[in-house]
Amino acid sequence: MIKILKNLSRYKWMVLFVCVLIFAQTMTDLFLPTLMADIIDKGVVIGDIPYIWKIGGIMLFVSALGAAASILASYYSAKSAMGLGRDLRQKVFNHVERFSLQEFDEIGTASLITRTTNDITQVQQVVIMMLRMVISAPIMLVGGIIMALSMDAKLSLVLIITMPVLIAAILIIFKKGMPLFKKVQTRLDHLNLVLRENLTGIRVIRAFNRENQENARLKKSNKSLTDVSIQVNRVMAFMMPIMMLVMNLTVVAIIWFGGIRIDDGVLQVGDLMAFIQYVMLIMFALVMASMMFVMIPRAAVSANRINEVLEMQPSFFDEGDKEANLEKATIEFKHVNFSYPGAEEPALTDINFKAGPGEITAIIGGTGSGKSTLVHLIPRFYEISSGTIRMNGVDLREATQEEIRSKIGFVPQKAMLFTGTVADNIRYGKRDATQEEIEHAARVAQAEDFIMKMEDRYQAEIEQGGSNLSGGQKQRLAIARALVRKPELYLFDDSFSALDFKTDANLRAALKGETKDATVIMVAQRVSTVIDADRIIVLENGHMVGMGTHQELLATNDVYREIVESQMTEEEIA
Incomplete structure (x- = not known):
């Protein structure tokens, strides 16, 4: 939470101004009971009407000052908190843009959306409260105790009994609530995930008549969030009744013992009324502190989740900012191996080939053979586990990602x-x-x-x-x-699958003239799409099992021949 709050440094003068305003408001709140005591003891009891008007006017002026300070403090605390929220969203977004696909896979898109919206909103709300209450509550608490002691030190002994009870209740509720708030945010992530899948996949859901099953899935996720939210609120529901009970019992005790002291002539009526007001301010300060304890745990969970994103470093960085000569996009794979994080087996093993300008290199293979994975390594969406990928003789790790991607279509x-x-x-x-x-x-x-x-x-x-x-x-x-x-390099990742054969043929014919000076690497499922390629790479289970032209592979490669035979008739093959 502290790391997040450091971002408020941009608004330090605004925050300082809020602190001054809150201090002024709190001092007016502490001054009013003393004026009330005076107006009762020296005005009402004696019947001095001019004095009542005089002190009443001062009270009105002090109240107006306090109200003005409160309004301005609310405005500037909200402005600084909203600014913090805006800056955090921008910071998270800019940081996430640097992630490789590995980090997106690890956190999940739904969770990133929740962290950027709901979690930052939670932090915003607690910052507004903190700017208002973190300053006023301690001043009000300490000032209230000092003023109460100055009125009657013996009567203040009542607070020694009641305050520990109130503080203990707040701490117990805080301890119970913290882990539950973390569950709330986690289950909110899952609910967002289910909602997102339902909204983006509505056509598939309807096509397979899965509305009832998806409804049940959403209901289950929603109920999971509801259950833990109810648990949180059950814990927090105890707070306010306990506080009100302790507060009212404290007031009853003060009136009881205060009445005795008035009878003894030690205390005046106005002082007792002021004493009650100061006790109420003390209790109110504790109530404000408890409200902070309610919101801080949830905001702390949210802040930790935001920090997780900000502290997560991309799995790879540009190794240098030196200029690499990538004018012509000759691509060369040398003994390239790649494994997804946590995978038991590598997705690609010992990949070797070279593709140059004016050439079309096609990649074909069964589902899950690693075709798309191979293409994703070239723009450095993922970092290879071993081996080297070179563009125009330069290791891709020695060129900036921006420079590499600027050459790619x-x-x-x-x-x-x-x-x-x-x-x-x-x-x-x-x-x-x-x-x-x-x-x-x-x-x-x-x-x-x-x-x-x-x-x-x-x-x-x-x-x-x-x-x-x-x-x-x-x-x-x-x-x-x-x-x-x-671009100098075209990467087509199965980009013709939704086209009819006529459009596919026309497009490939048009592309020949357009890409004659560029390097073209295309992933395809159809043999008709790759048949005219200068080089066809056959993948199976992440291994290169063949490379050559259509005729060469048809004559020598069993895997390629099987693919061809599954798509073309004997007459077409011949």
Whole structure:
């Protein structure tokens, strides 16, 4: 929590101003009971009306000062807390952008969303309370005790009995509540995960009539969160009744013993009334402290979760900032091995090949053979376990990730589009792309035909995730996005799977002219997509079991022949 609060240093002058205002407000609260004692003992009892008006006017002025200080303190504490929340969200987002896919896999997208929204909101709320109460509660407590002692030291002995009871109750509840707040946040993560899967996978759920099962799954997750939330509230529910009971019993005891002391002539009525007010301020300070104890555990859990993200370092960094000559994207894999964290077996083993400009290197193999994994190593989404990957003779670890990725046009297996226009999505590959470049990229990607049929053409709006487009249309826009960049290296990760055979053939023909000076690496499931490649790499269980042209592999490689025979007739093979 302290690490998070250090981010308030940016607002130190605002926080200092809040402290001054809170101090002023607290001092006015402590001064009012003394004025009330005077107005009773020297005005009401004697019947001195002018004195009552005089002291009453002073009380009104002091109250106005306290109210003004309170309003300003509330405004600036909220402003600084909201600023802290904004800065934390920006800091978390910027930090997460540096993560490799390994860190995303480890934390989970749903948990990252919860930490960036709900957890930071929890911290914001507690910061507002802390700025208001952490300063005022101690001053009010100490000041109340001093003033009460000055009124009647013997009567203050009542507090020696009641205050330890109240403090003990607060500490016990604090100890019980802390672990439960951690459970609440964890189960909130899981609820967000289930909700996210249900919303993004609604088509699949409906297609398989799984609404009832998913409803039951959400209900179970929701009930899990509800149960632990009820547990938390049961513990916290004891706090306020205990406080009110102790507070009221304290007041009763003070009135009882205070009445005796008034009879003895030791204490005046006004002083007793002021004493009760100071005791109430002392108790109120403890109530504020208890409220902090309620919120701090939850905020501390949230702060720890935020710190976990901020302290998590990417699994690999750029080893240097020296300029690497990557003008031509010749890719070379030398004895590359890769294992996912925690995996029992490596995903890729002893991968060796070289791909140069003007060449098309295709990767084919069964499901789970490591095709996409191999492609993801080139932009350094993951770091290799051993071996080397070189681009134009330079080890990728010696070049910056930004420099490497600036040379790549990447089309992922699942086409991801963003809200905005068609032109915006294509321009995502090149910020300053002209309209002519956008249209040319769309034409090569075979996207022009359906774009021109849309009402606003290139200005047509794309809904979230491209939900208003078909799978093939999304893939073609994703390909256009890579083409407009005119990179030295194209990575197509099974990017033609949603295309019909005619569109696939037309696209490959158009790509030949567009990518003639670039290196092309494509993952594919269809033999027809890779048949004309200069080099075909066959993967099986993470191992290279063959490399060559279509005819060479057909004659010498059993794995490739099986793939071909499963997709093509004997006449087509011949």
